[in-house]
Amino acid sequence: MPPLSRPRRIVGVSLKMYFDVQSTLSYVRGVLQLDGDAWNARLDLFVIPDFVTLMESARILEPSSVWVGAQDTFWEDKGAYTGEVSPLVLRQAGARIVEIGHAERRATFGETDEWVAKKAGAAARNGLIPLVCIGERTHHSVASAAVGAAIQECKPQVTSVLAAVPDDAEVILAYEPVWAIGAAEPADADHVVNVTKELRKLAAGRAGVTRVLYGGSAGPGTFAKIAEGVDGLFLGRFAHDIHNLKKVIQEVGGA
Numbered sequence: 620m621p622p623l624s625r626p627r628r629i630v631g632v633s634l635k636m637y638f639d640v641q642s643t644l645s646y647v648r649g650v651l652q653l654d655g656d657a658w659n660a661r662l663d664l665f666v667i668p669d670f671v672t673l674m675e676s677a678r679i680l681e682p683s684s685v686w687v688g689a690q691d692t693f694w695e696d697k698g699a700y701t702g703e704v705s706p707l708v709l710r711q712a713g714a715r716i717v718e719i720g721h722a723e724r725r726a727t728f729g730e731t732d733e734w735v736a737k738k739a740g741a742a743a744r745n746g747l748i749p750l751v752c753i754g755e756r757t758h759h760s761v762a763s764a765a766v767g768a769a770i771q772e773c774k775p776q777v778t779s780v781l782a783a784v785p786d787d788a789e790v791i792l793a794y795e796p797v798w799a800i801g802a803a804e805p806a807d808a809d810h811v812v813n814v815t816k817e818l819r820k821l822a823a824g825r826a827g828v829t830r831v832l833y834g835g836s837a838g839p840g841t842f843a844k845i846a847e848g849v850d851g852l853f854l855g856r857f858a859h860d861i862h863n864l865k866k867v868i869q870e871v872g873g874a
């Protein structure tokens with residue numbers, strides 16, 4: 620059987636709630652400056668600011684090929700849902716991608732697999748690409764047991780989402796072991812490769828493109844070690860310095 624072709628690589632960064640308005644817009648302008656580099660022929664790039672600065676960020680990046688994303692969405696398009704943000708409005712505001720089920724939302728706000736799946740379906744229904752974060756909460760000290768335990772915990776997170784999204788819709792899965800988020804270093808490369816290879820199998824046969832990213836203290840130097848299992852990186856703190864983001868883009872794009 621010929622080897623399966625891999626989808627186009629992709630790099631994204633979430634600003635989480637680290638930045639104020641001016642810092643976000645200044646960062647986004649910095650990303651715009653990267654647009655002329657050769658990377659855009661080789662990979663997709665997205666930036667996820669907070670909701671308040673999303674529209675202005677999208678306006679700044681409109682002339683570029685960089686996608687703007689949202690950090691969450693609600694599962695209904697309209698109605699009496701005070702405080703929630705509609706996927707329809709996100710699309711109209713310029714978002715192309717929406718992050719769903721980040722570990723911080725699951726832990727702090729009690730998001731369940733059921734909610735995450737409904738949100739992913741709503742995103743796809745509105746023409747947004749769901750970027751679904753998955754990952755195990757605890758890290759087994761024995762490497763062989765850690766892979767099996769991670770797959771067991773991640774599997775329902777993935778299957779519930781894939782059941783809620785049309786088969787031909789594009790989906791991005793960000794494998795983020797919870798214990799590796801906000802840490803000093805990313806997860807062990809062998810662990811990431813072994814888990815992501817298995818997770819990828821859950822989406823085999825889908826008509827829509829499914830890309831698998833790694834996130835969790837990733838930065839310059841991370842991608843080469845795990846490229847066998849992933850299509851790119853989902854970055855946090857270590858890409859909040861635009862120079863580091865540029866380095867990662869060069870590494871993932873193979874420049």
Ligand SMILES: O=C[C@H](O)COP(=O)(O)O
Pocket residue numbers: 633795799800801802834835836837853854855856857
């Ligand atoms: O959203 C991004 C991930 O949670 C990774 O964040 P981090 O690189 O700061 O650990």
